[in-house]
Amino acid sequence: MEATGPAVSLDRVIKRYERNGRAFNAVDGVDLAIQPGGVFGLLGPNGAGKTTSMEMIAGLRVPTSGTVRVMGLDPTAYRAQLRQVLAIQPQHAALFEQQTVAELLRVWASFYPDAEDPDHLIAELGLTESRNVRTAKLSGGQRQRVLVATALISRPRVLVLDEPSTGLDPGARQELWTVIRARSGAGSAVLLSTHSMEEATALCDQVAIMHRGRVVASGAPADLIRKHAAERRLAFTVMHGTDLTVLRSHAEVSGLTENHDNGSVRVDLTTSDTDALLGLVTSRLSGRDIQIRDAGLEGVFLRLTGASFEAADEIPGKA
Structure with a gap:
C-alpha cells in the first residue's frame, strides 16, 4: 500500500484510559498531518500526550477513537507492512547488554534487506570510541545514540524519535541534529518529541504544541511565534x-x-x-x-495555555 497524501496522519484521535476508577483522555481529539521530507516536532511537557501519540503511530497502542495512518497503512492492522516503512527510537528500551555497540548494530542490520552500514552509523553518531564497548557499560548519552542508530539502520521512510536528545551534551546534540536533517533531506518523514524549545526552533520545519492531550497550536515555529508571541x-x-x-x-x-x-x-x-x-x-x-x-515557542505555550512550561511539567503521571 502506498500513501498518496501525508506520510503520517491523525484524524480526531482519542486515547482514553482509566486510573483509580476515573476515565481521562491522554490524547484528546488530535489532528496531525506530517509530510515526507521534513522534520515535525511534538512539543510539550510530561503528560501532554506526546509519547502516547507516537506509540499509536507506531502501532503500539490502539486509539480509542479516530483514525491513524502511516504511509496509508493502519498501524495496528498492518504491523508487518508498517515495519518495512517505519522505525521508532523509544525513550527507554532494553538492549543486548553483553554485545558491543558494533555487534549490536550488525545484528540489527541483519534484520533488514537494505540496511545502513553499521560502521557508517557509528561514525555519523559519534560512537567510534564506543564501538567495542558493551552496551551495559555505556553512558546515558551513548546509550541514547545507540537507540537512535537502531532506528536509523533500516533506512525508514518514517522515523519516529521520542526525546532523542535526552542525556546528550551540546556537541553530541548538534551531531544528532545533523543526522536528523540529513534523513529528512533524503525524503524521510521525521517525527520527534521534545521538551526543548531550542531544539524545536532549530530543527523542526513544523511543530505541534501539545498540552493535556490536545494540540493547542501547530505550524512553522517562526509563524507561531509571530502570531502568538511577538x-x-x-x-x-x-x-x-x-x-x-x-x-x-x-x-x-x-x-x-x-x-x-x-x-x-x-x-x-x-x-x-x-x-x-x-x-x-x-x-x-x-x-x-x-x-x-x-518569547519564542515557550511564549506561544504560555500565551495559549496560561501556564509556563515548567508549571505544566508538574502534571502527575506521564502520557
Missing part, C-alpha cells in the same frame, strides 16, 4: 514577599509566572515594551539577575 520575555529575581501587583496590573504585561526558591522569587513575564518595565523592575522592585530574550 513579545519579549523579561526574567528577574526578587526577594520573597515582594509585592508584584504593579506588574500584574501593568498594561504592557501579558503574562507573569513566579517560581519560589530559598527565600527568593524568579519572575518571568512577557511584554511588548521591555524598556517601560526595566526601570520599574530595578527601582521599585529591586530586581536582580535580569534577563531579556525573545
